[in-house]
Amino acid sequence: MRFKFKTSVAVLAASFALAAGPALAEYPERGITMIVGYSAGGGTDVMARTLAPFLEKYLGGNVSVTVENKPGAGGELGFTAIAEAKPDGYTIGMLNIPSFINPMIQRDPDYDIDSFAPIGNIVSDATSLVVRTDSEFETLEDFITYIKEHPGAVPVGNSSLGGATHTSFLRFLNPNDLEVTHVPFPGAAPSRTALLGGHVAASVMGIGEAAPLAAEGQLRILATMRKDRWSEAPDVPTFTELGYPIVAGSDRGLAAPAGIPDEARDKLAEAVAKIMDDPEFQEAARKQSLPLNYLAPDDYAAHMNDTYTQMKAIWDKNPWIEH
The missing domain is CATH 3.40.190.10 (Periplasmic binding protein-like II)
Structure with missing residues (x-):
């Protein structure tokens, strides 16, 4: 009987350990790196550094978010680094549309649209x-x-x-x-x-x-090339109202490497959605002249694919570089 009692205790202890495991590993449990494919001081870098403390706030757990600049090749070095990072939720980064898409039309970079897990668009400049x-x-x-x-x-x-x-x-x-x-x-x-x-x-x-x-x-x-005039520059007309219907620019959002665990992706997406509704973040964005434009993950993914189709049509008609 004594041997059986010890065995039962051991089994019970193991059960508690298994039950406690996921709680101990709940995302995020350590610092997160946010890759920016451009130099410090540019629009994407400013947005990332404005976003970082709010990500820390809404992810909780005293997590730190560190911005890492990887400039080069029009952002392609940074986009590649995001795509090739370990998909564990601890390396994420900024994607710029159409800048990350155009290399796929011009040549064969080390990523494609499916290399990324969209989290949310934040700014449309x-x-x-x-x-x-x-x-x-x-x-x-x-x-x-x-x-x-x-x-x-x-x-x-x-x-x-x-x-x-x-x-x-x-x-x-x-x-x-x-x-x-x-x-x-x-x-x-x-x-x-x-x-x-x-x-x-x-x-x-x-x-x-x-x-x-x-x-x-x-x-x-x-x-x-906004759809309508921007409240921060109300005297600036749009191309559309002047008779040239075009809406275009740089969409800057957050993505992770494809294969990120659902739990991590969902937490990141939830955090970004909350950030976009945060009056303090909205004011910080206004001070940095960041035109906010939130797209949830599915809408963000659809926008990537739509932009690829549009840019491919332009390239097929009139390539912007020799090839």
Whole structure:
């Protein structure tokens, strides 16, 4: 009887251990790394660093979220790092649409759409046509009139060849038979610097990046590719209201490597949904000129696939780089 009693205790102890195991391993139990495929100080990096403390707040458990910058190849190095990370929920990252999609159209990168588990879109930074305040171009029509008379003569900066601002601008230029000289830079910051320094006549950049400088009187935003006017820049007209129906820009959201456990993905998605409703986060985003636009995981995934179809059609008609 004594031997049987010891066996029963051992079995009971093992049962308690098994029951306690999942509780001890409940996600998240350690720090999370958030990969950004761009340098510090750009729009995506600012968004990630604004988001991080709120992720910590809503994930709970004293978890820390660390932003890790992996710039290069128009964001592709960072996107690849997210796709190839261990799918345990402890490495996540920012995806930019269409920037992470365009390499799949141009060539064969080390990822595809199915390499990622979408968590939620957070910001939609509409591409905007911007000039210096001393520019001869007062309106979008001024710009169009001039480039019609001087095709290919106007240098226009963008943040990368085949990137969000460049391909958005093509969606305006190509159907209207307009031609400029595209001047790519390795990111939004150097493109903005070139415009301020007078090295290009205009630039295409996110309205969230342009609006603060416009408010300071350094830049003039001729038009934005938002669906409607942005409350933070109410005097800026949309391309659509000016007769050019296009909505485009850089959508910035959160994703994890495909294969992440459902529990981790659900907790991350729930946290992002709560963050988007948090007045403190909304105010922080407003101060950083981040145009918020939440898409839940399924809608975010659908947007990725829709954008791929749209960008593929543009590429098939008029490739933005030689191939």
